[in-house]
Amino acid sequence: MAQTPPNQRKSWTIRTQSEEKPPSPWRARLHEIIFEADTPLGKAFDILLFILIILSVFAVMLESVSWLRADYGRILYLIEWAFTILFTIEFILRLICVRRPSAYATSFFGVVDLLAVLPTYLSLVIAGTQTLLIIRVLRLLRVFRVFKLTRYLGEARLLTTALKASRHKIVVFLWTVLTAVIIMGSLMYLVEGEASGFTSIPRGVYWAVVTMTTVGYGDIAPQTILGQTIAAFIMILGYAIIAVPTGIVSAELIQHVKTQTNTQACPNCSAEGHDDDADYCKFCGSKL
Secondary structure: OOOOOHHHHHHHHHHHHHHHOOOOHHHHHHHHHHHOOOOHHHHHHHHHHHHHHHHHHHHHHHHOOHHHHHHHHHHHHHHHHHHHHHHHHHHHHHHHHOOOHHHHHOOHHHHHHHHOOHHHHHOOOOOOHHHHHHHHHHHHHHHHHHOOOHHHHHHHHHHHHHHHHOHHHHHHHHHHHHHHHHHHHHHHHHHHOHHHOOOOHHHHHHHHHHHHOOOOOOOOOOOOHHHHHHHHHHHHHHHHHHHHHHHHHHHHHHHOOOOOEOOOOOOOOOOOOOEOOOOEOOOOOOEO
């Protein structure tokens, strides 16, 4: 008698367990509103969240202006606490409506949501930490799906996949560039010396990095003909290597086929990026 492969048994077990204990209706409804944007209420929630994030970041920026802080510091302080309380309530609701709160709390967006409120509470103990609230701008990545939506999410995931696939090539490329700037910086230190401002090899490497990246601060410049010739070579080399990372990522983008995705988030593991025809989470096997 044929036996079911272990992987299929494991997947079936996970699905069976998740289906045996369905979330309560109110939690399922709350999850649909907070984590997804396929419904009118879900989209309205994301739009409201988008507005609140923009206003809170704007308030933090205004609070850093000295004369505004002197004249309206108390008002800005109260506004910041109001936003913090609202975001804290939202974070708690997110933990309530998922099956595994710990998995969400340790995910990327869970950490960002926590960091979005933590600095205000830390400011009660450590002065000035509320400035770190500017990290709330990262939360805009979550509501990016509102401005429709699956097209941008699919492109973002495709780019992320391509970057992950090409990371080894990029590391080799960066290591090659690092080796080149060390050699060129050492050579310029040998050719120009302290008289031209190349007081050490690290100083020469700094100049090589600035020159190769076409920034060119101008605080150090070669004075000899040989040094200027080397500088011209590094400048041309800098323009040549700019296209290398672009080509690496572009090649990976071509190799990956895009699939249509929606905004559904798994109520068990909070993972997103599921196909339109998916009934189960491709990460944990729970029913969507």
